Amino acid sequence: xxxxxxxxxxxxxxxPLARRATAARVRALVADGVxxxxxxxxxxEHASLGPDAAAWxxxxxxxxxxxxxxxxxxGIAFFFAYDWASLGRGSKVSVAAFGVLFSxxxxxxxxxxxxxxxxxxxxxxxxAGVLLAVYGQAYQTGADSYLLFAGWAGLIxxxxxxGGFAPVFALWVGLIDxxxxxxxx
Numbered sequence: 001x002x003x004x005x006x007x008x009x010x011x012x013x014x015x016p017l018a019r020r021a022t023a024a025r026v027r028a029l030v031a032d033g034v035x036x037x038x039x040x041x042x043x044x045e046h047a048s049l050g051p052d053a054a055a056w057x058x059x060x061x062x063x064x065x066x067x068x069x070x071x072x073x074x075g076i077a078f079f080f081a082y083d084w085a086s087l088g089r090g091s092k093v094s095v096a097a098f099g100v101l102f103s104x105x106x107x108x109x110x111x112x113x114x115x116x117x118x119x120x121x122x123x124x125x126x127x128a129g130v131l132l133a134v135y136g137q138a139y140q141t142g143a144d145s146y147l148l149f150a151g152w153a154g155l156i157x158x159x160x161x162x163g164g165f166a167p168v169f170a171l172w173v174g175l176i177d178x179x180x181x182x183x184x185x
Contacts, residue, residue: 021047062115069119073126080134089138096131100124104159118165125156125168129175146182149175 019025026043029035035043051059076099080092087095103124110117129152136143143151153175160172 023047065115065119069123073123073130076127077130080130092134092138093131096127096134099127100131103127107163112163112165118163118168121159121163121165122168122171125159125171128152128155144182146179149179149182153179 021043023044026035026040026047029043030037030040076095079095080087084092103120107117107120107124110120112118112121129148132148132152132155135141136148153172156168156172156175160169163169
């Protein structure tokens with residue numbers, strides 16, 4: 001059996017500052033004289049900091065809420081894409097309008113200060129655009145594309161300003177910008 005001896009130049013060392021702080025490593029720093037003994041308790045407290053179970057639970061709830069809202073909106077959009085030919089005009093517009101009313105009403109009932117209310121407000125803002133697109137396709141309004149985005153921005157303006165939720169406000173600003181660009185094009 002041959003042993004391979006690596007030269008010091010080929011061994012990659014991990015940066016000691018990139019390693020996780022543990023109580024043993026903090027005590028080793030005190031023993032080596034790098035960290036003063038009077039700062040040991042504070043260093044041990046910082047080494048043990050980390051998210052608790054409540055923080056992980058809040059993160060998981062928020063992530064699942066965002067994913068659930070996004071999948072619901074995508075499901076409605078795919079519903080239209082799949083069943084477009086088999087639905088009548090009234091059915092198409094009714095389903096889209098129901099989505100907006102359900103999401104917007106749910107946001108008001110839940111409260112815009114809660115994460116679920118913010119997710120429902122975001123869904124209602126996106127579904128308002130779906131409603132306008134479905135209406136335009138079902139009744140062949142002949143409107144220019146910039147009018148779709150300007151109308152969408154107009155529909156969600158109150159939600160964007162009064163809702164106090166940055167993603168909905170960013171969507172609103174993006175819709176205004178898109179309508180201006182499409183108008184000038």
